[in-house]
Amino acid sequence: MDNGEPSPSFEGLAAAFAKAKAEKEREEAQGLRARTGDAAIANKQGELRFKTSHGLLVAFFTWILVLHVLGIYLFTSGFLLTRLVLEQKSECSVPPIDLTNSYISSSSQRGCWHPKSFEKAIVIIVDALRYDFTVPFQAEDNEKPRHFHNAIPVLYETAVKNPNNAFLLPFIADPPTTTLQRLKGLTTGTLPTFVDAGSNFAGTAIDEDNLVAQLRNASKRIVHLGDDTWHALFPGYFEPNLTHAYDSFNVWDLHTVDNGVTDHIFPLLHPSNTSKWDVIFGHYLGVDHAGHRYGPDHPAMTAKLNQMDGIFRKMIDQLDETTLLVVMGDHGMDAKGDHGGESDDEIQAALWMYSKQKLFGRSSPSYQAPPSTARERPVAQIDLVPTLSLLLGMPIPFNNLGAPIEEAFIGTNGQDYENLAIVHRLAAAQIHRYQHEYAQARGLDENARASSLSLWTAANDKWNTLGGKKVSLDQWKDAFTSYVAYQSETLSICRALWARFDVSRMMHGIVILAGTLVILAIYARGLQGDRIELTPTLLSRGIIGTTLGVIAGTGLGIVVPSFPLEHTMIFCTAVGGAAGIGTAFRYVRRRIISPVPNSIWGWISIVFTMALSVGFASNSFTIWEDEILLHFLSSFAVLTLISSFRQKDAIDRALGCYHSVLFIILTRVASLSRLCREEQMPYCKSTYYASATSSTSATWQLGIPFVIAFTLPNLIRSYYKGTRSYQGSAILWLDFALRFGLLLSAAYWTLDAADDGDWYPGYGEILKTIKTIVAQITFAIALAFGYSTFSWAKPLLNIETTSNNTKGSAEQVVADGGTSQITILGYANVHGSRYSLLITMWLLAITLVQKPMGAGVIGLAAWQIFSLFEILDTNKLSDTPVGPVVLGLLGSFHFFKTGHQATLSSIQWESAFIPLRTIKYPWSPLLVILNTFGAQILCAIAVPTLVLWKQPPKKKGLLGDVAKAMGTHLLFYAVINLATTMWAGHLRRHLMLYRIFSPRFMAGAVVLLVVDVVGIFIAIGGTRLSFLSVAGVFGWT
Amino acid sequence: MSSTTTITKAPKTRPPAAPINILDNDTAKLYTHIHPILVLSLYAFQFKSIVADPVPALLRTLIPLSVLQIAYVAICLPPTGSNATPVAPPKPGQKKKPVPGKLESGIQGKIIPAFLSLLLSTLAATPVLTITLILFGAPIATHHAHTLLCAAHISLLATLPLIYVHGVEGEKWREIVALLLPIDEVYGAMIGAVLGAWLGAVPIPLDWDREWQKWPVTIVTGAYTGFAVGKLVGGTLLKGKKISFE
Structure with a gap:
């Protein structure tokens, strides 16, 4: 191909080739040579x-x-x-055990298995009503009450003032503490399974026996108001003309659901309407949404709780004698107002029952006041099911494992152990019947439940000795405690069995x-x-x-x-x-x-990956993963700094040192953005939001996206300018489209804060509309405009013709001959610069869905990625595994820095609503994924550039290099996934399984699949477009 | 750090660096083995008080550590510019002095360079190491005295002997940082101390609730242990070997 002219020594083979090619093309252009x-x-x-x-x-x-x-x-x-779901249903006429001779009714008119106490009931769920919201704040060492303290005193007041009319108790949820799971537990009385946690986006109907189904079977008219999750669980169960359901997932809306419930519930309480219904289920979401949006320690929470307080006082006024009023939280919330896991704050809800009849009691005078903390006298949430069933004269649902709540059955004098023993015997008998059926259906041998069976026999023996004569209080009490022992033993066996x-x-x-x-x-x-x-x-x-x-x-x-x-x-x-x-x-x-490996780079890739993987066997190392990643990334950059000092070429050395130091500093700066998980306390201070107990950004944080918008395009541009690749489409995309998009994204978060903080009262609706449109435009710029640019852009090259008598610059490729010389600007990095446009497109999309602090972090991540390209290039490491592995570390690191943790409660569900106002499939889950794994996605897209950066356009086997790099990157995540999977499996009896190992396993698995998909279809897919574009100029041969 | 002039100069100077040998006398040969034992004993002796209250205890320990390190370099190591190191003095015209006799090499030849090394390692290396520790995740807003003292200990262990034997020439220090020198007991001790400090971070996150897990006890412990191990291995097993990145 060489046309005979001796090449200057500084030109490589590729340069010589391109030179000849340029020569040929010029001749072709002049019509000298036909193609x-x-x-x-x-x-x-x-x-x-x-x-x-x-x-x-x-x-x-x-x-x-x-x-x-x-x-x-x-x-x-x-x-x-x-857990196997049994089809059997309890029937009114088939009690689980012979009824006591005093009672033979077996009809829902008087009560199926036990005389009923109430005709009607109003069951109100205040989503995320944590127990400590409801009890008076007791200061420890001058601690000041928080915004959530003392804001809803009505429950406590009534329970203290009229103990026979009301009681308030801690109400402990079984994790996972998501609303859907809790509603299942609260209506079936059985334990949740973990798989269901993921189906919160699309609730499915309950086919097990449950309280709502029992009420319906008994032809009760049920009204539902509020959270529409109920309709997913109980389709068609409610009175259609009285029922009003509201969308539950728009967590930024604090009032629509609550006002809807309030507006519709009070007319129903009016005496003229009470005959239209039997049971009302009301579900308020405002407290939960205030928690998600602002965190519990925020004036909005005080306002919300005060509103609830007023509502319940009004309800008490309007309640009639025959109606039971139940108010409860389905779960609590953590310090930031989120929930889903099993920390104490998340599982400790409150339960309050009220009736105009004097019916409730306390077994001891010291129990008169509600417990001051949730650790004292808690009841399980599944206990609500048998309690409500018996109070309303319904049969206990077949799968129930709960026990009747003492306060509701002990009588006003607190001595009615006979009644208590009777109801516990019924509940225990139903549990026994269920256990028998379950063991048969599952083919379990009796040994597994030998301990509970012996307790059952013992309890029945005690009961049988009572036999009709005058029975003392202690004997009743004795029988009652034996049935309780049976129930709690069975419950713990079931917990173990279903954790099988x-x-x-x-x-x-x-x-x-x-x-x-x-x-x-x-x-x-x-x-x-x-x-x-x-x-x-x-x-x-x-x-x-x-x-x-x-x-x-x-x-x-x-x-x-x-x-x-x-x-x-x-x-x-x-x-x-x-x-x-x-x-x-x-x-x-x-x-x-x-x-x-045969080099230090191969070894550190293995050491970092294996050290992380081994560390996941320890809960401490799993908890502190973010700090470990910081340590590893700094170590990597120190090694490249050392390696840069070893470079012989002075420019390589200087650039390598500069970018290595930059990389370390950027890593440390990014590490200042933290969202601590509960287990990191007290050694960690959250900075991601305005405060540790909030989930809104501080005002100063709103400036971060603007700073990013003004600086980041320039920074990226500087990496293009080094090889004069800032040409053609790059100018349009980086300087205008990307900057404009980033500005829009910054504007979005300011608008969002304005809407959030109600800066312009009365304009909320307009703000909402505008911000949604702004987000949609940003997405359109990032993906629609971005992909069309990426598909159609020519390689980022420019031809500069200078007259021959000026001295040509040495680093450019030169085709001389004739009177002028041609310099191809951007030749040195034609593949890298062309492909990397894809990174910046996704950068924009990812930045938009991050909170303001996260936008800054993603900006830093992008800067680090480009520095990494330079580090690898100056140290000639593009063939080693270290690049793809460090991108894996970097992605994992920034996962934590964008306000995430390997816990369910740190998922930022509200990101589904950035460009949309309602849930839309498949976009809503995709948005949450883009928010959660944004950092890993960005790094995976950057992988091909590792081997393309500053490579000659005609280099052989570039696609193979891409495959090798991507294979290594996926290998990193595959090792992490395998390790977390193995540890989760191995430590399946560990105390911390559901808090630490299981969430980390799930995160590892989801990350692997997300990175697989992104790496294959976006990154490798993207190389197709960019290679085609480069070959459009340089040809395929 | 560098410019093209360095490169053009490179071919004509600089014979390949040779490992540092300890002085060829019995005292040096004996003391070089006693020294790490003394250093570790000092640390072990102070360990309890360092755990109890790191800042004053670490500060107190700096003095005996400096004394030990000065004694070590003065007794065992050839100072910079002496015959044992092939580093050429900056001025090419200057003649090398003949090997100083035992008596001559007293105060002037050894104690002053040793004190200069102490000064430099405290004033120059400590801030650099402090910043490095913070970049690696040391608390940025709190515990400044802890971090500074930790860095001071590492720099006394790692850099004082290096400065003493290699001086402050820029190109030499490029090679030191680039890990290009052949391994000897001084270089080995430096690498060991740094690696030890690096590994010292491992136990910090564990939930063992031990007092000694507090910042910066594990780092300093790692540095001391690494120093002793690196010095021993560098002076014997790996002596003269070069570190390869490829």
Whole structure:
């Protein structure tokens, strides 16, 4: 190709090539040489070859993704609690045990199994009503009351003043403390399973026996007002013309639901309307939403609780004699006002019952006042089910595990142990019947519940000795305590039983994940040369293996009945696929090299990854993951600083040192943004929001997105200018579109704060509309305009022609000859600069969905990513695994810095409402994912640039390099996922399983899948567009 | 740090760096092994009070540590510019002095360089290490005295002997920072102390509720241990080896 002229020594091969090419093109342009037909055909073939290779590569990684999905699914289905749902329903006429001779009614008119106390009931749920909101604040060492203290005194006052009319108790929720789960618990009386926690976005109907269904069966007219989750759980159960449901997920709306409930409930209390209904379920959401939006320690919370106080005082006034009023929280809230986990603040709700009849009592005078903290005399939330059922004369739902609440049955004098024993016997008998059915359905042997069975026999023996004669108080008390003992033992057995894991599924899931890990490790680090050449072999054999696996699995599952079909099929599919790939690796064994690293960079990649993975076995290291990542990232940059000092070339050395130091400093600055998890207290101070007990940004934080908008495009531009790649579309995109988008996103968060803080009263609705539109425009800029720019832009090149007598600059590629010379500006980084436009597009989309502090963090992350490119380039590390691994560390680090933790309660659900006003599928969940894993997504998109940055356009095997880098990046997350999975499985009896290990496992699994998808379809997908664009200029040959 | 002039100069100067040998006399050979034992004993002796109240105890310990380190370099190590190190003095014309006799090398030849090294490691290395500790996650708003003292201990352990043997020449220090020198007991002790301090961060997050987990006890402990191990390994097993990144 060289036309004979001697090349100046500073030009490399590629430069010489481009020079010749430029020469040729110039000649073509002048009409000196016709473009040869052969070249055009070869070019076409080259393009076809690239498209095929690219397609196969995407297919191969997708196949890895499928294996990940199968492994995670299999493990998850064996790990997360499983409970068999029994179809049986309790019936009014079929009591669980012979009724006492004094009572034989068995009709819902008098009460099914026990005489009823109330005709009607109003059950009000105040979402997230934490117990300490309801009791008077007791100062410890000059502590000042918070905004949530003493704001709803009515419950406590009535319970103290009229103990026979009211009682107030701590009401302990079973985690997960999400509303959907709690409503299930509060109506069925049984324990939740963990899997359901994820279905909060789409509630599903309860098919177990429950209180609402029992009421309906007894032809009671049920009215529901408030949170529409009820309709998802109990479709068609409520009186349609009286019922009013409201959207529950718009957590920024504090009043619509509450005002709706209040407006509709008081007319129903009017004597002229009381005959229209039997039971009202009202569900207030304002307190919960105030918590989510502002945190509990905020004047809005005081206002909300005061409003509730007023409502309940009015309800007490209007209540008639035959109606029971129940007010309760379904869960509490943590210090920031969020919930979902199992910390004390999240599970401690309040329960208050009130009646105009004197009916309630206390078994001891010291119990007269409600407990001052939730640790004293708590009742479980499932206890509400038998209590309400018996008070309203309903049968106890079949699956109930709760016990009747003492205060409701002990009588006004606090001595009616006979009644208490009777109701506990009924509840215990129903539990016994249920346990019997469950054991039969599940095929459990009696040994598992031997202890509870013996308690049951003992309790019944005590009961039988009472036999008709004059029975003393103590004997009743004795019988009552034996039934309580049976109930609590059964409950604890059930907790253990339903925390039982399907170990073989878990093991097989881990085997699949481990096998996939090995495949990925060999693919990413153990192959010599260009991976693209091997992809067809690997993929075809993998798919053949998978197909054989599906067939074998289906066959086995059908033929051998003891193998569950689904489980066998999944496992055989994955094993078949792995075996297929195994033969492929054998076939290409000459290309296989030891994946053991041979440089310090390989070793630190392994050390960082393995140290993190091993650390996940310890709850402390899991809790402090953010600090560990900071430590690792700084260590990495110190090593690159040392390495930069070793560089011989002075410019490389200076640049390497500068970017390494910059990287460390940026990491530390980003680390100042923290959102502490409960377990990090008191050694951690949250800075993500205005205060530790708030979930709104401080006013000064609103400035951060503006600073980002003004500085970040310039910073990114400087990385483009180094190679004169700031040309063509980059100018339009970076300087105008990106900056404008970032400004809009900053404006969005200011508008949001204005709406939040009610800065302009009366304009709330307008503000809401404007901010939604602003968010939608920003998204349109980022993705619609961004992707069209990315698809159609030419490579970021410019041709500069200077006359020959001026001295050409040495670093540019020069085609001299004739009277002028041509300099191709941006040539040195044509691939890197072109592809990296994709990073900045997603940067904009991710910045928008982060809170103001998070926008700053994502800005820093982007800056760090570009510095990392320079570090790797100046130290010549683009071939080592360290780049993709550090991007993994960086993504994980910024996950924490954007206000997240590996806990359910730190999910920022409200991000679903940034560009939308209602839940819309699939956008709402995608927005939450973009918010939660924004940092990992950004880093995954940046992976291809690691190997493209400043690479010559005609370098062979660039696509293979991309595959290698992406394989390494996915390998990092796959190792983390496998480690967290194994530890969660291994530590399944650990005290901290549900607080620490299980959430970390879930985070690891979701992150792996998200990064898989992003890495394959956005990053590798994006390289297709950028390679096509570069080849459009430089050709394929 | 550098410019093109450094590069153009490079070919004509600088013979390959050789590892530092301790002085060739019996006292030096004996004391070099006693020294780490003394340093560790000092630390072990002070450990309880450091745990109880880090700031005054660490401050107090700096004095005996300086004394020990000065004694060590004066007894065992060749000062910068002496024959044992091949570093050329900055002025090419200046003639090297002949190896000083034992008597000559007393106060003037050793104690003054040792004190200069102490001064430099306190004034120059300590701030750099303090900043490094903060960048690695030391508290940014609190515990400043703790962090500063921790850095002071590390710099006395790691950099004082290095300054004593290598001086303050820029290019030499580039090589030191770049880990380009061959390993010897001084270099090994520095690397050991830094690595030890790095590893010292590991137990901090554990929920063992021990007093000694408080900042910066584990870091200082790691540095002392790393110093002793690095010095021993650097002076024996790895002596003369070079660190390769590739």
